[in-house]
Amino acid sequence: MARMRVRLTFPSELVQQPIIYRLVKDFDIVPNIRRADVRADHGWMVLELEAAEDGLERGVAWLKTQGVTVDPIERDVVLP
């Protein structure tokens, strides 16, 4: 099993979508949410994702296609 700690940022159009549910259902990913702030027009979530490596990669790629910003929990690793 592979693990990944990420920060997801949701634009307003995705706030009402069951994004995390789809991660579980379609990619067999186990999400472990540690902190989150979801509002009517915006949302973010800091969580650990655990799954088979292939499922994890496909799930993260899918998140990006949906318009979710996926960052490592450190966010700005590459600095100027």
Added chain:
Amino acid sequence: MERLQGLKCRECGRSYPSSPVHVCEFCFGPLEVEYDYELIRQRVSRARIEAGPKSIWRYADLLPVELGADGEPVVGPAVGFTPLIRARNLADELGVKELWVKNDSVCHPTWSFKDRVVAVALGKAKEFGFDTVACASTGNLANSVAAHAAEGRLKSYIFIPADLEQGKVTATLVYNPTLVAVHGTYDEVNRLCSEVADKYRWAFVNINIRPYYAEGSKTYGYEIAEQLGWRAPAHVVVPCAGGSLITKIWKAFKELRLLGLIPESRTSMYAAQALGCGPIVTMIKNDTDVLVPVRPQTIAKSLAIGNPADGYYAYRVAKDSGGHGEHATDEEIIEGMQLLARTEGIFTETAGGVTVAAARKLIEAGRIPRDEPIVICITGNGLKTPDVLHERLSVDVTIRPLLSAFDQALADLKSKQGEK
């Protein structure tokens, strides 16, 4: 190290012993260094600091790294204590009474404020017993880590995007690090470096050493206060990338007040960002604590962080201090660079242009009063990235090697544009 109590989560408040970790295991919040200020208060004094070296190490009592057995810093002995310049010409231009420029464009050894954070980070890395340090960077941080690693006899791995300009690559390669160019988008490089940091037992300066690294920025604030005659200025304009610097300058003033080294006073903090990458300033202007990530599109590459880790904290500092924030367009950034150069003789990088331009706009808008002391923070040197000015600047006149040719050219120039 008695004065260092360990690390504390900025979100849930959980404590951790001092170690190379940066994230709370419970809430994944960022960790920050905790000090025993009572102990520090017993030791530190203005006289003790003033008797110290002319470098960041005069503030060693307030930093999370020990000096060597000989009392000398382990890495970066000559970093910091850069000039704080009374900028009378620029003050006249901006119509303000008292303006100061804190000039880290001449910070030793790699000409940016990053030398402060890297010296502290690598000193701490050695203290933890690491023999290898690393970072991922597109500019100043790469230069600084490579240089300090060389001086500190540490192995270094520097990760860069494969499409980085050759000039920036050379300015890092010269120090003989292992330079790893990574093909891929910014996000892919970012993620790879996070995974590398997780897997290898290296001191990744802005990952597992980050809490200590960030503390180095406090020295910028200590120096401002000391160089002003042990007082905090009323207003400070700070360029923001990841958002850490503005929070640490603010913290520096708070610590100095707490320790009785400067009198109680209010300092308003102002964030300066490019319009093409200004998520923190957008938060401040919209008065919201929600940071919306952006895709950077600006010539201010040294501030181009679209989803800054300390964005929320930077926003809080600007709000809590009674400050504000301002964006600068690319055009205004160039004008800011030129304004600082032609008034004060300081050639700053684009980040400095952002700061000057933002300060000007904040003053003109009445956000910063004209009759109170203002400090603007210049954090990097223009000689590293002169390309942005190439299209703006040209030779005034080209002549044959004859005095008569010069006489004629001079007369032409004077009649055309007035005496320079």
